[in-house]
Amino acid sequence: MSEETPSRDPHLQVICQRYPDYPAQAAAVVRTAKLIARRIHDRANATLSEHGLTHPEYNLLMMLYGSDDYRSTPSLLAQAAAEKSANITRLTDQLCRKGLIARSPSLSDRRKIEISLTPAGVGLLEESLPSTCSDLQELASHISVQDLQQLVQLQQRFLAALDLHPSAARPA
């Protein structure tokens, strides 16, 4: 490890002393991404519980909100929300039970299901958005728009590297 260690994590310094080839910078990116995701998840769950939603449910609803005609398919949702297909089934079952989404057969491909927001789903989302957005906006207010944009851009470059390099182990 020839470059400087990220300063916020004393563990990394010790690791690099013990294993000099440890890619500390990349490990720090990964670790911090996980911290962000976890912290936001907990925080969002607390806020959304007042509306009877969990964070993963909310994410699916938002993906539908951001789709043409509030409409999508389980596979597209799985991809967009970084969830496995079996979990999409579980989550959409829950949202169906809550009357927030509806399932219908696709007219163009009989394997496919179409999922759309119900009016109640749109209503609940728009009811929850003031608190959700102000919470997130509060966080964002400490960082300039340019810095946020740069952060996203750098994140996306890291993600792009994952696409270039399929896992060295057996395919899942």
Next chain:
Amino acid sequence: MSEETPSRDPHLQVICQRYPDYPAQAAAVVRTAKLIARRIHDRANATLSEHGLTHPEYNLLMMLYGSDDYRSTPSLLAQAAAEKSANITRLTDQLCRKGLIARSPSLSDRRKIEISLTPAGVGLLEESLPSTCSDLQELASHISVQDLQQLVQLQQRFLAALDLHPSAARPA
């Protein structure tokens, strides 16, 4: 929403048309962090399964590897690895059963447990590190060290904002 939408996600553009106050940049940060964390998790699980480890187990082992005397406590591990304490218990139970860590009572505080890597734990870690590190290094090779450092720094600024703003909802 007055600034440009991150370009990689068409959902965000539609969301902002429907709800103009949506903080798109911050949402993009959050979403991309989750994508990174998920992708790395899946990728690491595939690599580590050859060594009989899961990604969360590996993370704990690495935290111990980066601690003085390979030694820590469940609470410190929970914090460092972004896991809840009940999950630390579950994970450390598993690692104990595998003989990779050992528990002992703390001499300074009877509430506390000390957890340390066993020689088998150190051995397994160092056996897994070549493939783990080369995998991660491969990803990192597409981004300059300066860019990685900047990415981490920006991530950490986002995290710092979370500390400044406790959740608006009831404390968990």
Next chain:
DNA sequence: TATGAATAGTTTATTAATGTACTAAATAAA
């Protein structure tokens, strides 16, 4: 010194998430 509050870690029940197997349908190849 006694009492109240906070901390540490585990247990337990519950929910969340995943891997695998499956059926039906679509697509690709022969």
Next chain:
DNA sequence: TTTATTTAGTACATTAATAAACTATTCATA
């Protein structure tokens, strides 16, 4: 046209993760 392969989504069993409750211990306050 037939066969092989891939895709879509769900069922099911299993593992992963969590909230709440708990006991013991430590720390803070009166």
